[in-house]
Amino acid sequence: METRAASAFINQFIEAYYLQHDVSKVLMMLDPQIRWSSVRCQRILNGKAEVEKMLTEAVNRKNYRIEVCEFKMEEIKEESNPFLVCYEIDALLIGENYQYSLTFFGSLTVEARESAFIIKEVYISMFQSEEQFNELLYKEMKDRKKRKQNERDYQDALYLKQVNDDLEVLTNNVPGGIFRCLDDEALTLLYMSDGFLKMLGYKRQEIKDQFDDSFRKMIDPRDRENIEQEVIQQMALGSTKQIEYRILHKDQRSIWVLDNGQLIEDPKGGYPSYYCIIIDITEEKKIREELNLALERYDIIMNQTNDVVFDWDILNDQLKYSRGLERIIPQTIPENNVKEFVFEAGHPLFHQADIPKLKRMLEKIKNKNSYVEEELRLQNSEHQYRWWRLRVSVQFDKNEQPIRAIGIIIDIDQEKQHSQFLLSRSQEDALTGIYNKMTAQRQIKSALASIDRKKFHALMIIDIDNFKEINDRLGHLFGDAVLSDIARRMKNVFRHHDIIGRIGGDEFIVFVKDMQDIESIKIKARQMLYEMHELQLNHDKQVPISCSIGIAMIPKDGDNFKLLFQKADQALYHAKKAGKNQYALYDESIINEYFGDTKVGSVVNEKIDSNENNKVLxxxxxxxxxxxxxxxxxxxxxxxxxxxxxxxxxxxxxxxxxxxxxxxxxxxxxxxxxxxxxxxxxxxxxxxxxxxxxxxxxxxxxxxxxxxxxxxxxxxxxxxxxxxxxxxxxxxxxxxxxxxxxxxxxxxxxxxxxxxxxxxxxxxxxxxxxxxxxxxxxxxxxxxxLKQESTGLLDLLNNQNSWIYVIDPKSYEILFLNKKTSEYCQQAKIGMRCYHVFMERTSPCPFCPLKRLFESKESQNDEIYIPTFKVWVDVDATCVRWKGKEAVMLSCRDINRYKQK
Structure with a gap:
């Protein structure tokens, strides 16, 4: 082992650890199974991971630097491997407002591996020996009071600085703004965060110059008295307040803010201070107002319509409904056990004939139908049944089981009555109000299939005598009046369950049911002849008014409509041939014999008004x-x-x-x-x-x-x-x-x-x-x-808070711009192409909704960024007719705030 190389390695570690604080360089010198004990940790660390975490945290929170004054290292013995190196460092610990002299004692266990070295253990201490520790401890105890006080002052200073630093970061980054003001008349401002100034657009000096640091002057004059009263009321309940008011912005507008504040007393006895956080709620306020207006409109609509909206929780069998239901029915529908209430035996809420429809709807819901609809009758407070249409949309859980039914009950009573009226009109003759030919024939055939054969019935054909002469001499309108009068008189002669119809211009048919004998049928025929006589006397004209009647008996002459009609028609022929103004019964054995009352004759004296003297050309x-x-x-x-x-x-x-x-x-x-x-x-x-x-x-x-x-x-x-x-x-x-x-x-x-x-x-x-x-x-x-509607439509479009414009779908030329669009995009003119003006393109946009609009024939909705407006918009594209030609209207609403969220 080379002693010089080992010494250089140790020096590199001391420099990397104490001077450079280079964590990565230190870690490269450590054994993966390193054991580390130092003044920075309260336990022995094992392995590089724990050491790396400790070193990284120490570097991140370091607010001082170490300056090494002297480094001493023991001599390295070459024969030992691994070898122990002890060292001593005299250093200065330098902070922002302090400087201390320190001595570090340490030892390293180093192992030589081929041409490299690696540290296996690190120990760092502030004491060279146990005796030194005891000596220092004794000295510490001796000067304890003084040092403790100094340490407390130091810690307090450090803590206060940290708090101030943290508070500064917090106040400058919290959403909205923070300010502090005195609880005096002017609400004198003592502190304003950067967020506060940014929100209102002012600089600190501008607030001082313009408002004399008075927060009260910054409040919208419309709200000053109200919020003062509100603060007094809230302070009476505690020391915190939460109020909404308007505050003046630098750009001459007022913004709505939410003020959350707390009153803090002055320990020296001066004015208390409000510490407040304000948040800009202008957009939220606008949305709330729009929502309130929408809810108010919804309430107005629901109060003006008879329609009822309901929500049925199927699993819990609970019902919620709009209050309109209380106006429809006298009963109070319970919120629970709805099915039991509806299907209760003999319950008058629904018409009994419609209960199967309700059960059919429930069965469809059970069979996973997402939409069901039926027309039902509900009893109202006047105990009358009215028609309603019940529409229900069903929600299902992940197992496709129905869990909720949301629906609407729509008043269709007038529609139903009108439908029934139209049905009645389709069955009636327009002039006389009795059955028309097809309906009369269908009704008679149906009656023939169910008649009581033990009773007498008859089919009569009634024809007006000389009706052409009436029309020719007095006009068709007079003739129509005569026919209407005859039909009215027929209703008086025959009973409500007899079938009366008009089968030709002046020809009627009657099916007389359930008579006791033939004589009673003859009496009805004679009554009809008498009514015609009365009709002529009332009109008192020179054209006689009478009728002839042919009668076929049932079941004697048959029970088939076609056969009976033929026989009644033959009897009518013979009545006409016999001199008119009489009736005849069909009988094969005495077909040429005529039956009838004495002929009724009348003379009409008064002539019709004419234009003979008017000489009107x-x-x-x-x-x-x-x-x-x-x-x-x-x-x-x-x-x-x-x-x-x-x-x-x-x-x-x-x-x-x-x-x-x-x-x-x-x-x-x-x-x-x-x-x-x-x-x-x-x-x-x-x-x-x-x-x-x-x-x-x-x-x-x-x-x-x-x-x-x-x-x-x-x-x-x-x-x-x-x-x-x-x-x-x-x-x-x-x-x-x-x-x-x-x-x-x-x-x-x-x-x-x-x-x-x-x-x-x-x-x-x-x-x-x-x-x-x-x-x-x-x-x-x-x-x-048209002029009023055109003016009203233009006003409506110009007052919309949306960018609205109309374009030619073929050329993309602009045909119309509303006021807001013209103001935002002043370069836009009628005749320009929309993609050039709004999207800054030279060709149609690839995402243009027009293509989808004409493919599906349904309105399209999309979110698009418009460079000219510099906003994201929600676009509705709809086909319209503009000046008689096919066009497309696009309505764009600002959704920038939602996109930002």
Whole structure:
């Protein structure tokens, strides 16, 4: 072993450990199984890993340096391997504010391995021997009091410095800002962290110069008094406060902050101090306000709708629902044991006929259907059943077992009633309100399959005599009125369970059920003939009104509809041939014998009103009306003039126009002309409810040509009669105003002096004039609405807190920019390409949602970074029609804060 090399190795260790504090270099000189004991550790370390951890921690927390003054090492003996080396180091321990002289004693066990050395054991101590330790201990005890005090002062100084350093790091890095202020009137600022200054945009000197170090002056004037009161209330309960208020920012805006503070008393008796942390909650406040508004809107919507939202916990059989359910049903549905409550025997909540539907829904849920829907009837507080649609979406656990059902109950009672009404209308004859041909035939066939053969039944065919003459002489509208009156009288003659239908223009069919004998069937036929006689007397016209009836008996003449119809038709033929105005029963043995009552004869004296004295040239009048409307600059003035001309030419009491409201629930008298001596009604008819005053479906009064003709208002339903009778009306004619098949109101002509029967020529002229008026009026109203909607839509888009723009999907040219987009991107103009202006590209973006939009035909949503705005946005892309062409609207919302989170 070379002594010089060993000595050099020891010197390298001393330099690396004491002077350089080079952990990696020290570790390279150690045996993997090194044993280490030193003043830095309280136990013997074994192995490089433990030594490395100790050395690294010592280096990381070092806040001093060691300066070696003298190094002494014992002589190395060459014959021993491994060999022990003892050394002594005199050094200076130098800190920021102190300096101490120290002596280190140590020993190293070193082993020579070929041409290298490795340390197997390290021992470092502050004492050279046990005697020295005892001597120092004695001296320590002697000077204990003084040294202990010095040490305490030193430790306190070190601790205080560490605390101050830590506090400085904490205050400058804590989210938000920290400040300290006196509890005086000005809230004088004593300390402000960097975060505090950064949050408000000021420098320390600026706060001193602008606010005179008064935190109170920095608070938004709107909040000063409120927070002072709030602080007083919170301080009465303790020494801490938590308040929200606005504080002035350097850029002239106010920001919302959350202030968490504590009041600390001054030990010297001065003003206490508030130590506070403030956090900027402006965005959070905005989101909370938006959420509150959204919740408020949701509450308003839920309070205004009859729909009910519910959440059923299937596993625990617990139910939560919106308060709208309490308005629907009188019972309180329990939150637990829901199924037991719903399916309780005899429970009136659901209609018993719908209980199987409920069970079917539960079975579908059990069979893993994620969506189920049914239409059910629920009993309301008035003990009436209303129709509701129940829609349920089901959630499943990882084992695909249903755990939760979330659904909505939608009021469809009006829809259901309307559907049933439409079904009824599809089965009824539009003019007379009785069954149409197909429905009557289907109903009779069904009745024939279940009749009681021990009773008597009959199939009657009723045909109006000389009906063509009535139409030719008095007009089709008069003929329609006669047919309607006949149908009404048939309902009076026959019973509600008899089947009555219209099978042709002037031909009716009746299936009479469950009569006691043939004579009772004959009585019904005679009653019908008498009703026709009464009808003629009421009209008192010179055209006779009567009917002929053919009857086939059941089961005598058969029980097959086709056969019975043929026999009844043959009987009708013979009744006609025998002179009309009578009935005939089918009988093969006496087919030529006729049965009937005495023929009823009548004379009609009064002639129909005509335009004989009016001398109205319809073509010239309609041409004049069109020319006045077409050339008019003031449509209202032109319409008023035309109503007067038409009223005078046709000599009516009143001419008027009613327009329907936007939602079709009521109508309003918008134009009126009254003849001499007729009281105006327009001021009393500003809001006439179709449902409450005119009946729910007022349009049903109009025939297929859009005409509602009533020669005598006594024929009207009571609710309608009460409305028109107080206006002095005796007869009325109305022409519907239609827009693309939608009922928009009507033009009307009232006669208040006598019942009036309009001729076909008069009706055709008035209908044509009404249509001309309707076209111009609807055009004018549509233009006004379109202008309002266009202005409203533009205002809506410009006031959105989103970047909204419309582009041509083919050329990517910008067609529209809302206000916010124009302000953020002032270089953007109509006609520019969106990818160039917003995305700073020369070609369409590869991630553009337009392609997916036109492939799926559904709106697209994506998150995109827009360089021009320098923000991440949530983009909704939707197909729209812009100025009559296909376009795409993109709505972009700022999501930068979420992306940052």
């Amino acid at each position: 319809n073509g010239q009048l309609t041409e004049y009306v069109f020319r006045v409307l077409y050339n008019s600059k003031d449509l209202a003035e032109a319409i008023a003039s035309i109503l007067e001309i038409v009223g005078l030419q046709f000599d009516v009491s009143r001419v008027y126009i009613f327009e329907s409201s936007h939602d079709g629930t009521y109508c309003k008298n918008t134009f009126e002309w009254c003849n001499s001596g007729i009281e105006p009604q327009i001021d009393y008819l500003k809001h006439v409810s179709y449902r409450d005053e005119l009946g729910r479906n007022y349009i049903d009064n109009f025939n297929e040509d859009g005409i509602f003709y009533c020669a005598d208002i006594h024929q009207l339903p009571e609710y309608h009669y009460n409305l028109v009778a107080k206006q002095g009306i005796k007869s009325m004619l109305q022409c519907a105003v239609m827009d693309n098949g939608e009922f928009k109101g009507y033009v009307g002509f009232d006669e208040c002096r006598q019942n009036r029967y309009w001729t076909q020529d008069q009706i055709e002229a008035l209908v044509f004039i009404s249509e001309i008026l309707s076209v111009f009026l609807l055009k004018n109203r549509a233009e006004s609405i």
